[in-house]
Amino acid sequence: MLLSRVADSLYWISRYLERAEYTARLVDVAVDQGLGRASSFTGSAVERLYQSVGLEAESQDVSALAGGALFDLASRNSVAACVTAARENARQVREEISSEMWEQLNALYLRVRQMRDEGSWSARTHHSTRAIIDGVRLFKGITNGTMSHGEGWQYLQVGQFLERSSETASLLTLFVPEGTGSSTMQEPRDQVEWVTLLESCSAHEAYCRYYTADVRAGRVTEFLLLNPEFPRSVRFSAVRLEAALRSLAGYSARTAGRAERLAGRLRASLEYAQVDEILSDDPQTYLTNISRQCSQIHTAVQQSYVAYPIESALPA
Amino acid sequence: MSQASSLKLVPPLHPARPGPPGGSLFSQYGLDKAYDEMFDADWKARAHYRPLIEELLIASPDELRQRQLEADRAFLTQGITFTVYGDDQGTERIFPFDLLPRILTGSEWDTLERGLAQRLTAVNLFLKDIYHEGRILAERVVPPELVYSCRHYRREMRGVKVHKDIYVSVAGTDLIRLENGSFVVLEDNLRVPSGVSYMLANREVTKRVFPGLFTRYNVKPIAHYGQSLLATLRTLTPANREPTIVVLTPGVGNSAYFEHAFLAREMGVPLVEGRDLLVHDNIVYMRTTSGLRRVDVIYRRVDDDFLDPLAFRADSYLGVAGLLNAYRAGQVSLANAIGTGIADDKAVYAYLPAIIKFYLSEEPILSNVQTYLLDNPSDRSYVLDNLESLVVKAVGESGGYGMLIGPHSTRKQREEFRDQILASPRNYIAQPTLAFSRAACFMDSGIEPRHIDLRPYVLFGDKVTMVPGGLTRVALRKGSLVVNSSQGGGSKDTWVLAD
Numbered sequence: 155m156l157l158s159r160v161a162d163s164l165y166w167i168s169r170y171l172e173r174a175e176y177t178a179r180l181v182d183v184a185v186d187q188g189l190g191r192a193s194s195f196t197g198s199a200v201e202r203l204y205q206s207v208g209l210e211a212e213s214q215d216v217s218a219l220a221g222g223a224l225f226d227l228a229s230r231n232s233v234a235a236c237v238t239a240a241r242e243n244a245r246q247v248r249e250e251i252s253s254e255m256w257e258q259l260n261a262l263y264l265r266v267r268q269m270r271d272e273g274s275w276s277a278r279t280h281h282s283t284r285a286i287i288d289g290v291r292l293f294k295g296i297t298n299g300t301m302s303h304g305e306g307w308q309y310l311q312v313g314q315f316l317e318r319s320s321e322t323a324s325l326l327t328l329f330v331p332e333g334t335g336s337s338t339m340q341e342p343r344d345q346v347e348w349v350t351l352l353e354s355c356s357a358h359e360a361y362c363r364y365y366t367a368d369v370r371a372g373r374v375t376e377f378l379l380l381n382p383e384f385p386r387s388v389r390f391s392a393v394r395l396e397a398a399l400r401s402l403a404g405y406s407a408r409t410a411g412r413a414e415r416l417a418g419r420l421r422a423s424l425e426y427a428q429v430d431e432i433l434s435d436d437p438q439t440y441l442t443n444i445s446r447q448c449s450q451i452h453t454a455v456q457q458s459y460v461a462y463p464i465e466s467a468l469p470a
Numbered sequence: 471m472s473q474a475s476s477l478k479l480v481p482p483l484h485p486a487r488p489g490p491p492g493g494s495l496f497s498q499y500g501l502d503k504a505y506d507e508m509f510d511a512d513w514k515a516r517a518h519y520r521p522l523i524e525e526l527l528i529a530s531p532d533e534l535r536q537r538q539l540e541a542d543r544a545f546l547t548q549g550i551t552f553t554v555y556g557d558d559q560g561t562e563r564i565f566p567f568d569l570l571p572r573i574l575t576g577s578e579w580d581t582l583e584r585g586l587a588q589r590l591t592a593v594n595l596f597l598k599d600i601y602h603e604g605r606i607l608a609e610r611v612v613p614p615e616l617v618y619s620c621r622h623y624r625r626e627m628r629g630v631k632v633h634k635d636i637y638v639s640v641a642g643t644d645l646i647r648l649e650n651g652s653f654v655v656l657e658d659n660l661r662v663p664s665g666v667s668y669m670l671a672n673r674e675v676t677k678r679v680f681p682g683l684f685t686r687y688n689v690k691p692i693a694h695y696g697q698s699l700l701a702t703l704r705t706l707t708p709a710n711r712e713p714t715i716v717v718l719t720p721g722v723g724n725s726a727y728f729e730h731a732f733l734a735r736e737m738g739v740p741l742v743e744g745r746d747l748l749v750h751d752n753i754v755y756m757r758t759t760s761g762l763r764r765v766d767v768i769y770r771r772v773d774d775d776f777l778d779p780l781a782f783r784a785d786s787y788l789g790v791a792g793l794l795n796a797y798r799a800g801q802v803s804l805a806n807a808i809g810t811g812i813a814d815d816k817a818v819y820a821y822l823p824a825i826i827k828f829y830l831s832e833e834p835i836l837s838n839v840q841t842y843l844l845d846n847p848s849d850r851s852y853v854l855d856n857l858e859s860l861v862v863k864a865v866g867e868s869g870g871y872g873m874l875i876g877p878h879s880t881r882k883q884r885e886e887f888r889d890q891i892l893a894s895p896r897n898y899i900a901q902p903t904l905a906f907s908r909a910a911c912f913m914d915s916g917i918e919p920r921h922i923d924l925r926p927y928v929l930f931g932d933k934v935t936m937v938p939g940g941l942t943r944v945a946l947r948k949g950s951l952v953v954n955s956s957q958g959g960g961s962k963d964t965w966v967l968a969d
Contacts, residue, residue, distance in 0.1 A: 157746050158757040245722050249731050249741055305759065406760045459759040464750055467761040 156405070158460045160250050161309045163243040165455070167251075167259075168313030170243070174236035175290040176321050177207050181220045181233075182283035183354045188216050199347035202328040203354055206321075207231040217276050224283070225270040233286055237266050252300040255293065262289035305405040311398035312455060319391040319420075320448040322355065322378055323441045326388075330375060330437040348374045355386045375437070376429035388444060389424040395451070396421045406459060413454035420447050488513040491523060495531055498916045504905035505647050506919055507572060518573050518967060521686040526570075526917065534912055537679045538569045544678055550671045550728065565668055566960030569912045571676060571683070572922060572942040576690075576969040579938055582645065582653060585836030586926060587934040588826060590641050593660065593813050594930060595829040597637035601627045601809065611828050612821045616845075619896055620818070621866055622661075622811025624774060626781060630798050632807050633706050634932075639805035640699070640769075641928040642666070642940075645836070647907035654837045655822070656906075656923065660814040661806060662771050665961075666927050667729035669941040670695055670736075672963040688968045692937040695927070696736030699769075702931035703737075706767045706803035713766035715739045716756065718747070720772050720788045730771050744772070749792030752799040767803045774808050816865040816899045817843055842900040844891055853900040854891065857884045860900045861951075862891070875951060877903050906951070909962065911944060921945045923953050924964065938966035 184200045201211040207223055208231055214222075226232045241263040248256055265285060269275045275282035294314075301307050329351050348369045352358040361369070361377050364384075381387040396417040403414050432440050490496035490513065501509060508519045515523050526534070544550075545564040574582075599606050600617055607614040617623055642663025644656040673692055677684060700715070707713040719730035721743050734741035746756050747765065755762035770777065776786040781794035796802045812818060820841040826834045842849035842860075853860055857876050864872030874887045891898050908919035926940030942962040943953035953959040 155740065155763070156759045157740065157742065158759055159743070159746050161759045248722070249735070402759070462761075464748065464762065467757075468750065468755075469762060469764065 156250075156305045156309075158462075160247045160306070162456075162460045163247045164250065164306050164309040165313040167240045167243045167247075168310045169317040170236040170240035171259075171290050171293060172314050172317040173231065173321070174233045174240070175287055176317075177223055177231060177233050177236070178283045178286040178290075179356065180204075180207065180354050181223050182280055182287070183350060185216060185220055185279045185283075186353075187350055199329075199350035202347075203325075203350070205328055206325045220279060221276065224275070224286075225266075234266050234270055237263050237286075250306050252296070254296050254300050258289070258293045258296050262286070262293065265289065305402065308398045308401045308405070311394060312402070315391040315395040315398065316448055316451060318386060319388050319395060320445055322386060322388050322391070323444040323448070325351070325354070326375065326378055327438055327441040327445070330371075330433070330441065332438050344371065345369050351378075357384060357386060360384050372429055372433055375433060379432075379441075380424060380427055380429060382425075389421070392417065392421040392424050399451075399455070402459070413451055413458055416447060416451045416454055420444065420451070491515075491527060493527060495526060495534075495916050498913075498918050499910070500919070502905070503649055504919075504921065505649050505651050505907040507647075507907055507909040507922070508919075518575050522570070522573065522683065525683055525686065531916065534569065538912055540679045541567055541569060541675045544675045545671065548671070550667070550732075566944075566946060567672060567675065568920075568944055568946075568960055568962045569676075569680065570910050570917070571680075571963040571965045572909045572924075573687075573965045573967065574939065576967050578653075579966040581835065582926060583936055583938075585653075585655075585834070586641075586643055586928050586936065588830065588832065588835050589643065589655070589658070589822065590638060590928050590930050590934060592822070592826040592829050593641070593658070594635060594637050596825050597807070597810060597813055598632070598635045599829075600812065602629065606825065606828055609828075611824050612818070616817060616821075616896075617812060620812050620815050622774070622809065622815060624809035624812075626794060626798075627807070627809040631800060633708075633800070633803050636706065636930055637807040638810050638813070639702050639706065639930050641930070642925045643928060645924045645926070646839075646904060647924075649905060651907075652837075653924070654839050655819075656839055657816065657819060658814040658822070659925075660810045662773060663925075663927065664726045664729055664771075665925060665941045665943075666695060667732040668961050669927070669937075669939065669964065670732075672941075672961060676963040687965065689965045690938040690968050692939060695937045696733065698929055698935050698937065699733065700737040700739070702929040702935065703767050703769055703805055705931035706805060714756075714764060715767040715769065716742045716747075716765050718742055718744065718768050718770040718772055720744075720776070724771075726771065733769070739769075744787065744789045747790040747793075749790060749796045752792070752796045752801050754790065754793065754796050754802045765802060767805065769805045774811065777808065811866070816841075816863055817845070817896065820899065839901050839904065844895040844898040844900060849900075850891070850895055854888060857887065859903060861903050862887055862898055862900045865897050865899060873952075875903065878951075903951075909942070909944070911946070911962075918948070920948070921951050921953070922962065939964035 180203045184203050187200050204211040204219055204223065208229065209219060209223055211219055222229065223232060225234045227235050227238070229235060241259050244251060244256055244259050269282055297307070297310060329347070348371060349358060352361050352369070352374060355378060357378060361374065364377065364381070365373050377384060377387065379388050382389055382393070384390060396414065399414045399417045403411070490499040490509075501511065501513070507516070508523070509515055542564060545567060550564065596606065600623070604614070606612050607617060638660045640663060642659040642665065644659065645653045646656045647653050670692065703715050704713060715737070716739055717730055717734040719727060719741055721727065724730070731741055740756065742756055748755055748757065754765040754768070756765050772788050775783045777789040778791060778793040779786050779789055780791045782789070793802070794808070797804055797808065819838065820843055823834045823838055826832060842853050844850045844853060853862070857874070858879070860876045862874040862876070874883060876884070906921055906923060909922045910917050911920045922942050922944050924940055924942050926936055929935045942964045944960045944962055945951055945953045945958070946960045947958050950958060
């Protein structure tokens with residue numbers, strides 16, 4: 155038996171941490187890109203990365219942008235805001251998670267706070283962002299190792315993979331051409347941008363192993379959207395998401411259906427999609443559609459298991 | 471092993487000249503008029519403490535310090551902590567634990583057990599009476615105006631049928647030991663008594679850091695408290711189906727949250743907050759991922775005032791709208807019932823002996839402490855003339871707040887209390903300053919005595935059950951008489967011997 159409030163908190167812990175990890179990685183890549191450039195650091199790829207978390211890169215300097223993305227508590231997407239929110243949710247459901255999970259999350263929270271207060275992170279940005287990324291990964295590892303993979307654990311999976319699908323699709327939207335386009339190879343300058351995109355998803359090495367180091371727009375899109383084996387691809391996430399939702403339906407006596415159906419449809423469409431068709435048709439709309447479906451899945455989960463109206467749930 | 475250490479002598483326990491056992495460990499130990507749990511007035515060790523003393527003398531102070539540290543660590547790592555209000559670091563404190571157990575003999579406990587059972591039986595009859603016919607009030611054994619002027623008397627409970635007339639399912643009664651060695655009741659806690667988790671944790675930690683002691687004693691076990699509590703809660707519903715029992719907590723912000731979660735886990739029942747519950751058609755449900763599940767019994771760790779925003783404090787987020795109605799309709803049971811605070815009001819306390827006699831036609835087995843009711847003019851004038859030697863308490867408070875300890879007070883404090891008493895005399899009582907008993911504690915400077923009390927937990931179901939012992943609280947500051955956790959108190963493992 156799982157209280158709706160507890161399920162909701164578990165779901166959000168995962169979503170917030172996934173978002174925090176994503177943002178930290180993004181800053182790491184963006185700052186790294188800036189270091190490799192002679193003139194203005196804000197190549198358009200870096201601008202796009204910051205745009206994906208709602209930050210305008212044009213007029214700001216390296217430190218301010220990175221600092222904002224990492225520590226601006228007023229922003230919902232900053233690492234500090236996300237880690238704080240995740241930890242607050244975990245605090246409310248400590249009975250449901252293992253004590254090691256709590257200790258790790260609390261430690262991460264205190265570390266981020268310390269970084270923010272001390273301000274020394276900017277001298278060693280890579281070190282700091284790596285610490286955050288590793289902190290989240292450690293939490294996930296501890297979770298998988300110490301928490302029973304029951305109903306509560308499944309909510310953690312739903313949050314993680316829903317956030318990941320949504321994030322990756324949104325990020326891709328900023329890189330693919332608008333309107334109809336072709337999948338032919340772009341100029342070398344664009345190669346750097348696609349590499350930046352891959353790195354922000356920790357996907358560069360895996361991409362090279364799969365395709366070779368020849369970075370092409372069509373292949374990158376295919377890799378991040380449709381690859382069945384790379385853990386950060388939208389398709390991979392959709393598969394895991396559907397499995398978790400199906401599992402939840404099994405636990406709940408409620409005949410929900412809607413959430414699994416939506417997730418199943420998303421997964422199937424990604425399984426049968428072809429990147430050429432997507433790119434030659436309207437990639438932006440396609441990706442926006444995926445984000446919209448993720449949003450619908452979120453609403454369906456809320457309506458089925460968390461915030462359902464009383465009348466629909468009274469025992470017969 | 472060197473010659474010197476092999477000749478480590480255990481100093482005699484019956485020294486020729488009366489004094490503490492030799493060696494540095496007890497060198498700071500002194501006796502005064504308070505009853506000492508370990509030694510009698512002639513420094514003779516009480517029989518049931520001898521094996522403990524022997525073990526202590528064999529161990530070096532460093533070893534003992536090591537064990538104390540281990541105990542502290544065990545509390546922290548097991549998460550047996552309480553959160554300090556307003557601390558957003560998430561750091562937690564342990565409730566200070568003293569290494570040395572407090573030991574009671576089986577026969578001492580028997581008397582306490584019988585006395586507490588008698589007392590709680592009378593309390594439940596009293597509550598039933600004052601919320602229905604009011605015989606005891608009509609006969610003026612207890613003045614009606616005393617009851618009706620009490621904030622905790624809940625008119626909403628008049629005429630409400632409480633299942634099996636069990637108002638108090640869980641009581642925590644504070645006992646102290648007087649100079650002559652007898653136990654008396656200092657106060658009852660009949661609303662939301664807490665601390666039982668520390669009682670259980672203290673035993674587990676002592677077993678872990680001082681296992682050798684258990685081979686020298688036959689200590690009655692207490693680990694079954696969770697089962698007993700569950701059985702007690704079960705009796706609150708009609709037995710025709712398996713009841714859904716929950717623990718209602720104010721949430722993580724509450725300093726006793728650890729205990730709420732602990733007990734829920736021990737009993738294997740859900741831990742819920744007010745926002746997880748709703749009332750529909752006077753039935754209480756909890757919102758789960760599988761839909762709404764009916765709740766039958768709520769072990770509520772939320773005060774009456776915060777239980778139902780429609781009935782009590784409208785600004786409460788901790789309760790459930792409509793809970794009182796569901797309760798009055800008999801569709802849910804609460805442990806403890808709404809309105810039990812009238813019975814642990816400190817002024818009503820003074821009438822407990824009369825209450826016991828009224829309902830049970832028996833003499834109280836356990837006595838009260840002499841109490842002056844400041845609403846009574848002659849009591850009041852005596853008290854105001856003697857504030858420096860008395861303890862004055864506000865009737866509805868707990869946690870050691872709202873209290874004046876005469877001998878430790880300043881003139882200014884006494885003046886303030888005088889004004890408060892005159893402004894609202896019904897709300898104060900006074901008692902003589904008692905030198906209640908002291909027990910050996912392991913302090914930095916060695917073993918020294920500190921004042922202690924005893925809070926056994928009494929469960930009232932189809933019959934009265936108690937786990938032997940209870941929580942012994944210690945006033946850790948030298949000379950202090952305040953044992954509450956919120957004000958410098960700590961606790962000890964409490965042993966009842968099977969003899």
